[in-house]
Amino acid sequence: MNDAHLHLVVNHFPIIGTIFGLGILIAGLVLKNNSVKNTAYVLLVFAAIFAFISMSTGEGAEEMVEDMPNIGKQIIHKHEELAEKLALLLYATGIFSLVALYTSLKNHKFSKIASYITLVLAIGAAVLGSSVGTSGGEIRHTEIRDNTVNSAVENVNSNSENATDEN
Known part of the structure; x- marks a missing residue:
């Protein structure tokens, strides 16, 4: 298994884990159920771990596809920049999830604040x-891609114009 394959396997977990973690955290806050919130915290920590794995395999995946036809370095660069920001945000979310989990288990007075900070980070x-x-x-x-429809229409129009010019 090469980096591109591994990247494709793991890159869905940070996104899906965050969405599920966020939903479960919201349910835990609405229900005022610490067990549900704690489940969300653990899931958000796993999302952060998988973000690290995904970032670790991203460079190798880039090396394998950047010179393929129809794949521009600009598209990969855009993805890489966004992924780096997401990874940092998920690392912060994971850290606050650990803090929230600890404060929840210890019935600490800051557990509610930690829950809401984690919620805001998870939404972001x-x-x-x-x-x-x-x-x-x-x-x-x-x-x-956004420009695919426009490019396809332009290609059809230019092909139609060329065919008309030839007749």
Whole structure:
């Protein structure tokens, strides 16, 4: 298994784990259930761990695909920049999740504040994760790129004009 394959295997977990962790954390806060919140904290820590693994394999994956046709270095660079920001945000979310988990287990007076800080970080990570996932998908899935529809229409129009000119 090479870095590109490993990257494709693990890169979904930080995004999906964050979304599930966020949903479970919201449920725990609404229900005022520490067990549910603690589950969310653990899931958010795992999302941060998988973000580290994904970042570790990203460079190798880039090396393998950057010179392929229809894959520009600009698309990869955009994805890389967004992924670096997401990783930092997930690391912070993971750290605050550990703090929130500790304060929750110890019934510390700061557990509620730690919960809300973790919530805000997880919301930011989920939103940014959506952009990272989309930019990563655009690397190999040209059909989801914003300019794909416009390029296809321009190609059809220019082909129609060329055919008309030839007649």
